[in-house]
Amino acid sequence: MAEILALRPRATTTVAGAGSTLRAILGDTAAESAIGVRLPLLPPLDKLFGRGLRRGAVVAVDGDAARMSLAMALMAGVSGDGGWCGVVGVPSFGCVAASELGVRLDRLAMVPQPGPVWAEAMAAMLPGMDVLLVQPPGLVPGRLARRLAARARQARCTVLTLGPVWEGADVRISAVHQEWLGVGAGSGRLRSRRVRVAVSNRPGSELDVWLPAEGGGVAEVELTVQPPLSIVDRRVAAGAVDLDEAV
Amino acid sequence: MDAPLRTLAVWCPDWPVVAAEIAEGVSAHDPVAVLAANRVVACSEAARAEGVRRGLRKREAQSRCPHLVVVADDPVRDARTFEPVVAAVEELAPGVEVVRPGACALAARGPSGYFGGEERAAQRIVEHVAQVCAVESQVGIADGGFAAGLAARAGRIVPPGGTADFLSPVGVTVLDRPQLTDLLRRLGIRTLGDFSALPVRDVLARFGFDAAYAHRLAAGRDVAPLAVRRPPPDLDVQQTYDEPLDRVDAAAFAARGLAQRLHERLAAYGLACTRLVIEAVTAHGEELHRTWRHEGMLSTTGIADRVRWQLDGWLTRTGTGEGRPTAGILRLRLMPDGVVRHAGLQPGLWGDAGEEQERAHRALTRVQGMLGPEAVVTAVLGGGRSPADRVRLVPWGDERASAGPDATWPGRLPSPAPAVVPPQPLPAVVYAADGSPVEVTGRLAVSAPPARVAVDRAGPVDVVGWAGPWPVDERWWAPAEAYRRVRFQVTLDDGRALLVVLSGGQWAVEAIYE
Numbered sequence: 001m002a003e004i005l006a007l008r009p010r011a012t013t014t015v016a017g018a019g020s021t022l023r024a025i026l027g028d029t030a031a032e033s034a035i036g037v038r039l040p041l042l043p044p045l046d047k048l049f050g051r052g053l054r055r056g057a058v059v060a061v062d063g064d065a066a067r068m069s070l071a072m073a074l075m076a077g078v079s080g081d082g083g084w085c086g087v088v089g090v091p092s093f094g095c096v097a098a099s100e101l102g103v104r105l106d107r108l109a110m111v112p113q114p115g116p117v118w119a120e121a122m123a124a125m126l127p128g129m130d131v132l133l134v135q136p137p138g139l140v141p142g143r144l145a146r147r148l149a150a151r152a153r154q155a156r157c158t159v160l161t162l163g164p165v166w167e168g169a170d171v172r173i174s175a176v177h178q179e180w181l182g183v184g185a186g187s188g189r190l191r192s193r194r195v196r197v198a199v200s201n202r203p204g205s206e207l208d209v210w211l212p213a214e215g216g217g218v219a220e221v222e223l224t225v226q227p228p229l230s231i232v233d234r235r236v237a238a239g240a241v242d243l244d245e246a247v
Numbered sequence: 248m249d250a251p252l253r254t255l256a257v258w259c260p261d262w263p264v265v266a267a268e269i270a271e272g273v274s275a276h277d278p279v280a281v282l283a284a285n286r287v288v289a290c291s292e293a294a295r296a297e298g299v300r301r302g303l304r305k306r307e308a309q310s311r312c313p314h315l316v317v318v319a320d321d322p323v324r325d326a327r328t329f330e331p332v333v334a335a336v337e338e339l340a341p342g343v344e345v346v347r348p349g350a351c352a353l354a355a356r357g358p359s360g361y362f363g364g365e366e367r368a369a370q371r372i373v374e375h376v377a378q379v380c381a382v383e384s385q386v387g388i389a390d391g392g393f394a395a396g397l398a399a400r401a402g403r404i405v406p407p408g409g410t411a412d413f414l415s416p417v418g419v420t421v422l423d424r425p426q427l428t429d430l431l432r433r434l435g436i437r438t439l440g441d442f443s444a445l446p447v448r449d450v451l452a453r454f455g456f457d458a459a460y461a462h463r464l465a466a467g468r469d470v471a472p473l474a475v476r477r478p479p480p481d482l483d484v485q486q487t488y489d490e491p492l493d494r495v496d497a498a499a500f501a502a503r504g505l506a507q508r509l510h511e512r513l514a515a516y517g518l519a520c521t522r523l524v525i526e527a528v529t530a531h532g533e534e535l536h537r538t539w540r541h542e543g544m545l546s547t548t549g550i551a552d553r554v555r556w557q558l559d560g561w562l563t564r565t566g567t568g569e570g571r572p573t574a575g576i577l578r579l580r581l582m583p584d585g586v587v588r589h590a591g592l593q594p595g596l597w598g599d600a601g602e603e604q605e606r607a608h609r610a611l612t613r614v615q616g617m618l619g620p621e622a623v624v625t626a627v628l629g630g631g632r633s634p635a636d637r638v639r640l641v642p643w644g645d646e647r648a649s650a651g652p653d654a655t656w657p658g659r660l661p662s663p664a665p666a667v668v669p670p671q672p673l674p675a676v677v678y679a680a681d682g683s684p685v686e687v688t689g690r691l692a693v694s695a696p697p698a699r700v701a702v703d704r705a706g707p708v709d710v711v712g713w714a715g716p717w718p719v720d721e722r723w724w725a726p727a728e729a730y731r732r733v734r735f736q737v738t739l740d741d742g743r744a745l746l747v748v749l750s751g752g753q754w755a756v757e758a759i760y761e
Contacts (some may be wrong), residue, residue: 068666068761070498083297084607094758095626096664105626109611109643112670113616121614128610176741180760183712186696189661190714190736190760210438212663242322 011137017076033155039158041077042102044209044220048173056153058145062164063174066195069097069211071160071174073218075131076102078158083107088122089114090135090162100216112174120146126155137161144166172200175211194221251391251469252444253407254356257336257372258399259329259384262349263289266328267318278312280305283320325349333476337378339372344392345475350399352392352473365404366417382544389413397421410467411526415440422461439465455600465542477670481517483582484509491530491575494591495559501579502554509581510547522585525557530574535561537620538584539612539644550607556616611643620644631660631708632719634668634746634758660734665746665758672755675702675747677710677735687716687733687749700747702756709740716749 038052046052053059059073075085075098084107091112099105109129114121122134126225132152140148145167152159161169175195180189191216198206208221248446259265263281268274278294280287287308290299309315325348333351337343340358345351358368369386376384387398389405394414398405405413417439419428436442443466451459463469488503492498502706513520527535539553558576615623623643631637637659677685679695686694693716699707715735722728734757739745744760 066761072666076640082603084603091455092669094634094664094665094666094668096628096634096668097666099628100662100664106609108625110605110626110640111618111622112640113622114623117617121617124613124617125610128607163761180712180738180742180744183736183738184746185694186713186715188712188714190663190738192663193744193760218661235685 020104032218039078040081042073042218044207044218045073045077045197047170047220048197048202048207050202053158053171055156055158058149058152058159058161058166058168058171059169060164060166060169061174061229062162062172062178064177064213065178066193067162068094069101069171069193069196070195071133071162072098072101073105073211074160074173075133076218078131079103079107084109084128085113086125086129086132088125088132088134088216089137090133090199093215101182101212102217119148122148122159123151126157126159129157131160133160133162136165139165139197140167155242167175174198174200176206229232251394251410251467252472253355253388253390254352254392254395254473255331255340255358255368255372255386255388256346256352256392257351257376257384257386258396259288259332259349259376259382261291262329263325264291264318264322264383266321266325266348269328270324273316277316278314279316279318280308280316281320282341288320300344322348327663330521331380332376332382332384335376336372338379339369339375342473342475346392346396346474347472348394352395353475354473355388355395358414361478367622369404386481387710390467391464392471392473393469394467401667411443414465414467415443419465422464424457424461427461430454442632445468445487482509482512482516482518483580483588484512487578488576491577492558492579493562495555495562495704498562498576499551499555502558503551504551504704505579505581506547509550509583513583513586518583518588520550520583520584520586521551522583524582524584525554525584527558527561527582528578528580530577532571533577550581553582553612553616554579555611615643630656632656632660632721634660634664635670637664638668659718660746663760665760667759667761669756672748672757673703673755675700675745676707677737677747677749677754684754686752687751691716691718691733697735697737699741700745704746708743711740712737713737 005162010205037055039055039057041049041053059074061074080087082104085103087110089111093110093112095105095108098108109125111121112123118134118136122132125132126148140161147160148237149168149170174197176198177196179194180190181189181193192210192212196206196208205207210219212223213219259274259275264273264275264279267279267281273279276289276293278297278299279291280294280299281289281388282305285305287301287303287305288300290308294308294312297315299308299312303311305317309317329345333343333345333381336351336353340353340361340609343351343353343355355368357364358372359365362368363431365388368389372386375386376382377708385399385402387401387403387405389394389395389398390410394405394410398400399415399418400512403413418437419431419439419442421439422428431437436445443462443635445462445463447459450462454737464507484505486501488501490502509520523538523539526537529535531628537557539557539721561576590713611623622644624640625639625643627639628637628641637726677697678699678701679685680698681695683695685697697710697713699709701707712736714733717735718731720729720731722730730750732748734746734748737747746757746760748755748757
C-alpha cells in the first residue's frame with residue numbers, strides 16, 4: 001500500500017508533464033510562428049491574413065481587377081521559400097510577369113490544357129505541390145469542390161482558384177479597385193499599379209498595395225507619403241516629355 | 248619479339264555517307280558529300296565521279312557538282328549507325344575492335360579455322376553484313392591491324408609473311424601523320440618500303456617515338472594487340488501474359504514484377520537508367536510505346552510506378568478514345584534507354600534535389616501519364632519582343648536549356664510584364680473620338696487619339712490613357728514569317744490596362760495587364 005501511495009504522486013507529475021508538452025505543441029500550431037503550417041507570404045500581403053494562411057486551404061481569388069497578379073503574388077511567397085507551384089487550366093498564365101513578381105520558373109509546372117479531366121489532373125498534382133493555381137472550366141459543383149478541398153487539406157497544398165466558380169472556398173481574396181500609373185495621353189509607359197485588396201474572412205480590413213510596384217515586386221502603399229512618382233513621370237503624365245523608351 | 252597478329256579487317260567504304268543514308272534518308276546513290284568545318288570529309292561514289300574529293304571546300308565541291316547534297320558531319324551518328332554492323336560481325340566471330348566508325352578488326356585465326364579458310368571466312372562476313380544490315384563492306388586479311396586495314400581497302404588477302412611486300416609500294420600518306428609524311432616526302436621518301444628501309448635507330452633519334460612506331464607499322468611489324476570491345480549487355484526485360492491485362496490492378500501487379508527484374512539486371516551491371524522505354528503489345532497487335540525520363544536513378548518502385556501510371560493511362564484513357572487500345576495488353580517490355588554508370592545518387596544538400604523535388608516529380612509524372620508527356624510544361628525565359636515570344640514551354644522532364652543568353656532586345660516591352668497572355672490574340676477594335684477605327688500610317692502617324700476600345704464583342708470602354716505607337720518589324724528578311732505591327736498600351740476607364748496591337752489593319756489584344 002505504501003508503495004502504491006508513493007507511486008501516485010509520481011504518476012500525476014508525468015501526466016501533468018505530458019499535458020504541458022501537448023499544450024505547447026498545440027499552442028505552437030496555433031501561432032503564426034509555426035513553420036510548415038502557415039503558408040509563407042510576401043511581406044505586405046501577410047497583413048491581410050491576421051494569423052497567416054493555412055497550408056491546404058482553398059483560396060478563391062476573384063474580383064474583376066488584378067486577379068492574376070494577385071494569384072502570382074501569393075505564389076511568389078511560397079516559391080521564394082523554395083516551394084513548388086503548379087498551374088492547371090490557365091493557358092494565358094504570363095510567365096514573364098510571374099517571374100518578375102518572384103515566382104521561380106524552375107519550380108513552376110503548368111498543365112495549360114487539362115481538358116475534361118482537369119479535376120483528376122489537379123488531384124494528381126496536389127501531393128507534389130505547395131500551391132496550385134486552378135481555373136476550372138465552369139462552375140464547380142459543391143460535392144466535387146469538397147472532395148478536392150479535402151484532398152488539398154490532406155496534401156497540405158494551398159489551392160488558389162481563379163474567378164467566382166468555386167463553392168465553399170475557405171478564404172476569398174479580391175482586388176476591389178485598381179489604378180495604373182505611368183501612361184499619359186500618347187506618352188509614357190505602364191509603370192506601377194495601385195490595388196486595393198480585400199479578404200472575405202476579415203471584413204473591413206482592406207489593404208492598398210503596389211502590384212507591381214515601381215521597379216517590380218509588391219509593396220504596401222504608404223498612406224502618408226505621396227505616390228512615388230518621379231519628376232520625369234509627372235512631366236510624362238502631363239505630356240511634356242515624350243519618353244519613348246520602348247521603341 | 249612477338250610476331251604480328253594475323254588480323255581480319257572489315258571496312259565499309261564512305262561510311263559517313265552510308266550513315267547519313269541510314270539515319271537521315273539521304274540516298275547514297277546521288278552525289279552526297281559530308282562536310283566538317285567547310286571541308287569534304289567523305290563523299291559518295293556518284294560525287295567522286297563528278298570530281299568531288301576529300302578536303303575540298305564546300306564551294307569548290309559544289310562548283311564541280313552543282314546538284315551535290317551536303318550533309319553535316321556527325322561522328323555520333325556514324326558511330327551509332329555502325330553499331331549494328333559490329334553486332335553483325337560479332338554474330339560470326341567474337342572479339343571485335345572498332346577501329347573507327349566504318350572500320351573494325353578481329354583476329355583472323357578463329358573465323359578462318361571455323362569457316363575453313365581465310366577466303367571463305369571473309370566471304371561469309373561480307374555476305375552476313377550485307378544480309379543483316381544491307382551495308383556494303385570489304386574484308387582484308389594481313390599480319391597486324393594496320394596492314395589488314397589497308398588490305399581491306401584493296402579487298403585483298405595478303406598471304407602470311409607477305410605483309411612487308413604488300414606494304415612496300417604504298418605511299419607514306421596512309422600513315423595518317425601529316426607532319427611526318429610531309430617531311431618524308433621532302434626527303435625523297437615516298438613509299439612505306441623506302442621508309443622502312445631506314446635504320447630504326449636513326450628514325451627514332453631524328454623523328455621521335457611516334458615516328459619510330461610508324462616505322463614499325465610501315466615495316467609490317469604491327470604487334471599492338473586488338474582492343475577488343477565488350478558487347479553491350481542485353482538489358483531489356485519482357486514478359487508475355489497468357490491472360491491479356493485489361494484491368495489496372497492486374498497491370499500494376501505485372502509492372503511490379505517486371506520492374507524488379509529490370510532493376511536487378513541493371514544493378515548486376517552497376518548501371519543506372521535515366522530513360523526508360525515502356526512498350527506494350529495488345530492482343531489485337533497494337534503497339535504502344537512511350538519514353539520516360541528521370542534525372543536521378545530509377546529505383547524499383549520508381550520503375551514500377553512509371554509502368555503502372557503508363558498502363559493506367561493506356562487502359563483508362565478518357566476523352567476522345569483516340570489511341571486507346573481495343574484489347575488487353577499481352578506483352579510488356581521495358582528497355583532502359585540511356586544508362587549511366589551508377590556511382591550512387593548524391594542528393595542535394597539544400598532542397599534542389601531533395602525529397603520535395605522527388606515528390607513534385609512524382610506528381611507531375613503522374614499527370615504526364617494521364618494526359619501525355621507534352622501536357623505538363625515548364626517555362627524557360629529567352630529573348631523576344633512580345634511577352635509570348637519570351638517564354639518557351641518545355642515538357643516536364645526535358646532539359647531546361649536556356650534559349651541563348653538573355654541579350655538586349657531592342658523593342659522589347661519594358662517591365663512590368665502583362666500577367667495574362669492569351670494563347671491567341673483577342674480581336675478588338677480601337678475607336679477614335681468620332682467613332683472611326685484608329686489607323687496608323689507607315690510613318691507611325693496616329694490618325695486620331697484612341698478614345699474607346701471594344702474587346703472581343705464586348706461593348707466599347709473609354710480610354711483613360713494611352714502610350715505608343717511602338718513599332719515592331721520582325722523577320723522582314725523572310726517574307727513568309729515577316730510580322731510587322733505597332734503596339735499601344737492603353738488604360739481603360741474600368742481600371743484595366745491592355746496591350747493592343749495593330750497589324751495589317753486589324754486590331755487585337757495581345758496581352759492584358761490583369
